[in-house]
Amino acid sequence: MNRTITTALLLALDDSEMSSAHGAGIAVALDNFAYLMAPTSYLEQVGTAPTNACSGYGDIASNRNCWRRGDLRWYGASITAASEIGTHWTESACASGDFMSCPRGGTISQFSPFDNPYLMRAWSPAGMDYQGDPVNSNPAAPDKTIYEFLAPTSQPDYMLSFWGEIEAGATRNSATQTLSQGSGTANGGGLLQSQTLIRGNAAGSVFRLFKFTETGSTPRYGETFGIMYTSHLQGDFRFSVAQTASSPNAIGAPPQFQNIGGLYFRNVEAFIPLGQLYYQALVLNAVGTDGGFSVELTQVPDDPNVYPTYYGQSSGDDRGFLTALQHLAYRNTPCSGWGANSLNCTNYRASHGHVRYGDWHPDLRIYSSTTPSGDPGDSGIAAGARNLINGYIDSDSNPANGDDGDGIFFRACDGCGPFNAYAQRTTRIDKRGETSSMHITQNYNCNSDGSGGCSINGNGPTQNGPGNTGRVFPTASVNLGDARMEGLLINRFEMISCQAGVC
Amino acid sequence: MRTTRSVLIALIFLLPCSTLAMEPVNDEQLSLITGQQGVQLTLKLRNNVDENFNPVGCSGALNPCRMGLEFAGREGIWLMLKDYYGYLALNDIRLTSTTLPGTATAFSNTQRFLSQGSTPTCLISGKSVAGCLPTGELAMKVSYPQSGPVGNYNDFSLFMNIGRTALEFDDGATPGFMRDVASGSVLGFRMSDSSALNAPSQSKFMGDAYVFGF
Numbered sequence: 001m002n003r004t005i006t007t008a009l010l011l012a013l014d015d016s017e018m019s020s021a022h023g024a025g026i027a028v029a030l031d032n033f034a035y036l037m038a039p040t041s042y043l044e045q046v047g048t049a050p051t052n053a054c055s056g057y058g059d060i061a062s063n064r065n066c067w068r069r070g071d072l073r074w075y076g077a078s079i080t081a082a083s084e085i086g087t088h089w090t091e092s093a094c095a096s097g098d099f100m101s102c103p104r105g106g107t108i109s110q111f112s113p114f115d116n117p118y119l120m121r122a123w124s125p126a127g128m129d130y131q132g133d134p135v136n137s138n139p140a141a142p143d144k145t146i147y148e149f150l151a152p153t154s155q156p157d158y159m160l161s162f163w164g165e166i167e168a169g170a171t172r173n174s175a176t177q178t179l180s181q182g183s184g185t186a187n188g189g190g191l192l193q194s195q196t197l198i199r200g201n202a203a204g205s206v207f208r209l210f211k212f213t214e215t216g217s218t219p220r221y222g223e224t225f226g227i228m229y230t231s232h233l234q235g236d237f238r239f240s241v242a243q244t245a246s247s248p249n250a251i252g253a254p255p256q257f258q259n260i261g262g263l264y265f266r267n268v269e270a271f272i273p274l275g276q277l278y279y280q281a282l283v284l285n286a287v288g289t290d291g292g293f294s295v296e297l298t299q300v301p302d303d304p305n306v307y308p309t310y311y312g313q314s315s316g317d318d319r320g321f322l323t324a325l326q327h328l329a330y331r332n333t334p335c336s337g338w339g340a341n342s343l344n345c346t347n348y349r350a351s352h353g354h355v356r357y358g359d360w361h362p363d364l365r366i367y368s369s370t371t372p373s374g375d376p377g378d379s380g381i382a383a384g385a386r387n388l389i390n391g392y393i394d395s396d397s398n399p400a401n402g403d404d405g406d407g408i409f410f411r412a413c414d415g416c417g418p419f420n421a422y423a424q425r426t427t428r429i430d431k432r433g434e435t436s437s438m439h440i441t442q443n444y445n446c447n448s449d450g451s452g453g454c455s456i457n458g459n460g461p462t463q464n465g466p467g468n469t470g471r472v473f474p475t476a477s478v479n480l481g482d483a484r485m486e487g488l489l490i491n492r493f494e495m496i497s498c499q500a501g502v503c
Numbered sequence: 504m505r506t507t508r509s510v511l512i513a514l515i516f517l518l519p520c521s522t523l524a525m526e527p528v529n530d531e532q533l534s535l536i537t538g539q540q541g542v543q544l545t546l547k548l549r550n551n552v553d554e555n556f557n558p559v560g561c562s563g564a565l566n567p568c569r570m571g572l573e574f575a576g577r578e579g580i581w582l583m584l585k586d587y588y589g590y591l592a593l594n595d596i597r598l599t600s601t602t603l604p605g606t607a608t609a610f611s612n613t614q615r616f617l618s619q620g621s622t623p624t625c626l627i628s629g630k631s632v633a634g635c636l637p638t639g640e641l642a643m644k645v646s647y648p649q650s651g652p653v654g655n656y657n658d659f660s661l662f663m664n665i666g667r668t669a670l671e672f673d674d675g676a677t678p679g680f681m682r683d684v685a686s687g688s689v690l691g692f693r694m695s696d697s698s699a700l701n702a703p704s705q706s707k708f709m710g711d712a713y714v715f716g717f
Contacts (some may be wrong), residue, residue: 004695009587015681023716024616024618024626024717025716025717026714026715026716027604027615027637027713027714027716028712028713028714028715029642029712029713029714029715030710030711030712031710031711032709032710032711032712033707033708033710033711033712035706035707035708036703036707036709037656037705037710038658038696038705038706039705040693040696040697040698041656041694041696041697041704041705041706042694042695042696042697042704043692043694043696043704044692044693044694045664045691045692046688046691046692046693047691048687048688048691075697078512087653091653091654107709107710108612108710110608111710113606113608113610113638114608114637114642114713115601115608115610115611115612115636115638116611116612116615117608117615117713118607119615123619125619139619139620152610152612153612153614153615155610156608156610174691174693175561175562175664175693176700177700178699178700179697190549204648211575214578221526221576222540222576222577223575223576224574224575224576225574225575225576225577226576235552240658251697252661252697253697284574284577284582286540286577286580286670289672290685290687291670291671291684291685291687291689292670292689293582293668293689295668295670328700355687387550409629422523433698440655474504497668497689497690498689499685499687499688499689500687502687
């Protein structure tokens with residue numbers, strides 16, 4: 001914590017000390033913190049034999065158009081300092097000097113600062129129910145209470161990491177057999193080990209529990225247990241599979257991955273709201289009568305009272321497009337600065353998510369006839385000013401091919417040769433065929449009189465034979481660029497879990 | 504600082520009916536306790552496993568190793584965790600009292616401890632709205648002083664097996680949690696370690712936690 005902390009005795013609180021506690025919540029601060037699961041310890045999702053299971057191995061009919069059991073294991077989950085010095089999964093020292101090499105660092109100072117800690121509290125915020133009616137409109141006599149768990153609004157970056165196994169074709173009974181028995185590799189399947197490194201933080205995330213508010217005689221969901229989660233992740237991501245030459249590459253054995261290489265996402269910010277207080281939540285539903293179930297994010301109520309809150313459109317906008325443009329243009333302006341649209345702004349930002357890969361964004365200029373410089377509160381969203389979008393100004397250059405500092409890119413492992421990144425498409429088509437065109441040293445002209453004929457004589461190619469028709473581009477790093485999703489609105493989704501072949 | 508070490512081992516699984524009930528300690532008994540500088544605890548919990556973490560009677564249809572969850576608004580529908588057994592241990596966790604720092608960090612947020620409503624007040628006694636931070640407040644410090652070096656994971660052990668997850672429905676007078684109609688596996692989870700069959704997963708915590716109310 002880098003602050004002076006004095007110790008005190010464990011003594012009972014006196015009446016005055018007790019009276020100073022309001023009971024509003026419990027705070028948890030974490031300092032010099034790290035959590036490390038042993039690299040051999042895992043969480044496993046156990047598979048089962050599928051219907052239409054494969055019975056043969058190799059390129060034969062009994063190994064086509066069929067399925068194999070799949071098992072997933074996540075090993076060594078850890079939260080440690082984001083550092084270029086640490087340890088590998090094998091516990092050996094890691095000091096590569098690369099920002100995303102070491103899966104585990106040291107402790108995190110002020111991981112959850114004492115003056116911006118994790119909070120747990122139960123209270124009765126105002127809101128709106130599934131029918132569009134107000135909830136807790138009288139703070140002195142609230143009728144709904146929620147429980148919420150809040151992440152710090154600001155915290156340092158840290159490293160969240162784990163390594164994993166995808167196993168296909170296993171036959172073991174996980175409850176009675178070890179991982180070395182009935183393995184997929186011994187039964188015509190396979191094993192792929194990977195690691196996932198996430199360097200950043202989850203400041204601003206919110207988890208809430210409450211009773212869902214749909215009433216009525218035949219409700220679709222009813223007043224059931226509801227969960228709401230607003231995820232806010234920011235940082236860098238790496239997924240890789242290349243191991244070092246000395247890595248065991250065996251089931252259950254911690255591998256050592258190459259210091260660099262794999263798929264990277266840099267400068268990511270993902271804000272995804274799953275549910276809205278009181279009127280949209282994750283709930284449990286039965287699927288059929290054979291034991292299957294679903295976790296559903298309930299559909300948005302078909303109620304005109306809910307729409308203004310859920311869609312958060314600015315005044316005068318009835319389609320949402322201009323509101324979205326406005327929020328993109330003024331994404332860094334607090335809603336308090338949006339004047340008459342400040343409440344709409346708050347509603348929009350509570351329900352609309354975004355996922356941004358890389359730090360590029362278009363700088364939209366929305367002009368109105370009255371305020372060309374554009375204050376969010378009174379700029380170009382009025383009905384008469386809808387066509388006054390002035391264009392795009394890039395705030396940051398989109399990363400170039402080979403750039404490994406921003407955006408989405410693939411990178412070869414340390415010491416590895418280049419990989420074939422993408423097709424290099426043919427740019428010329430010549431009706432004479434490959435023996436007369438597409439030369440690397442191509443230098444010919446068609447008849448200059450416009451007759452349409454071409455000749456290999458004179459100024460034609462200096463040698464015959466096919467030209468550069470290669471379809472691949474060997475490189476050690478290829479950048480796909482930056483990407484953004486804005487105004488992400490989830491009206492409903494459902495995850496269904498069933499026995500194999502039942503649903 | 505000399506710390507009186509008190510180790511409490513709690514075996515909470517399958518307690519016999521003759522076990523004494525937990526009762527409050529009165530003021531006189533409290534005054535005899537000399538561990539005011541801290542308490543150190545070890546907690547161990549076994550659920551449907553023996554001392555070697557082998558499941559006890561947890562195979563076959565309708566075996567007793569199961570836990571059911573029934574949610575409001577879903578009466579008669581049970582989310583069943585079947586073939587459910589495991590082990591949990593917290594080793595040498597220490598609780599002491601402390602005072603929070605007197606100066607703010609670079610991450611401080613004075614909005615965190617305000618009451619809700621149109622005219623918020625600071626929920627930390629004696630602090631203004633503008634300076635609403637828990638500086639200098641009392642807190643409980645939680646740590647693992649016995650936590651070992653790199654490669655040592657002995658603070659927290661967890662073994663868990665959920666062989667099958669499925670819904671079961673009430674049938675007349677038979678509640679869903681007493682049925683095993685969905686005999687197939689919908690989802691199975693397992694928390695373990697690759698060193699041996701049924702070996703608990705091992706974890707370590709580093710640093711300190713500060714817990715306080717407001």
